[in-house]
Amino acid sequence: MKKEFTQGLRDGAPIMAGYFAVSFSFGILAVQGGLSLLQAALTSLTNVTSAGQFAGLQIIVAGGTLVELVLTQLIINLRYALMSLSLSQKLDERISLWQRLIIAFANTDEIFAVAMAHAGSLTFPYLVGLQILPILGWTAGTATGAVAGSLLPAALTSALGVALYGMFIAVVVPVARRARPVLAAALLAVAMSCVLTALHISAGVSIIVCTVAASAVMALLHPVEGGDAL
Known part of the structure; x- marks a missing residue:
């Protein structure tokens, strides 16, 4: 059990580093949008979803309604339902319902990809180890960005905020180059x-x-073609 937990920590360490960098930008934007340091950090700690949080923050800052916020999160995060169904096929049969509820909290894109690539069945200790560091990295990056956003010059924080959109472009471009429909969907x-x-x-x-x-x-x-085979 300890060995599996340790392996999960090792596999989650690179994800933690990436999450810290991305959530740093979220922390800056959250403070600029009027959220406090505590509110920004709690948002990341209780959500752990990059696209969902950025979209939600945009709606909050714009004064949108709760209905808009809920529908947006439902649409953006609907993919997690499909990912969870796929991940459940690799779970160790000894994992109980309450353990499934715990590991479902942080079934993000990157954690899902690493878990699916893991050899053999997925145990509860391994998944907990895999998720702990990314959660901490996401929350700590947000808090650090929120502090930096309140201390750094406005010109620098604006530049860091723009860098976030560059990251999203970097995520889309490689896929769009291989698949024209993806490029068309983005442009549309x-x-x-x-x-x-x-x-x-x-x-x-x-x-x-x-x-x-x-x-x-x-x-x-x-x-x-063959869309029923995930």
Whole structure:
């Protein structure tokens, strides 16, 4: 058991480093948006979802409604349901229901990828070890960014905030180069976002419409063959 937990810590250490860097930017943006250090840190500690948190922060800052916030989180984080179903096929049969509830909390994209690549069945000690450091890194990065955002010059914090969008572009570009439908979906979402912004549509509604519409259009135009085999 101790060996499995230690292996999980080793596998989670690189994820922690990446999470710290990304959440640092979230902490800066959260403070700029009016959140306190404690509010920003608690947001990361209780959510651990990059895209969901950034979208949620945008809606909060824009004064959006709870309905917009809930629908946005549902759409953005719906992928976690599919990831959890896939991950459950590798879980050790001795893992109980309450243990499943614990490890489901931090089933993020990166943790899911590492867990699925792990040889053999997944035990509870291994998954706990795998998730602890990324959770701490995500929360600590947010807190550090929030402190830096309140101390650093405005010009520097703005530059760091822009770097976040560069990260998102870096995530999309490699996939878009291999798959034209992904590029088309991204460009379509950008175009619709520009139109909705010009029409003064709220940030929450804009995110929901762009995400659903772009995904639906590309799913109809470019369906994935053999989509039932995850």
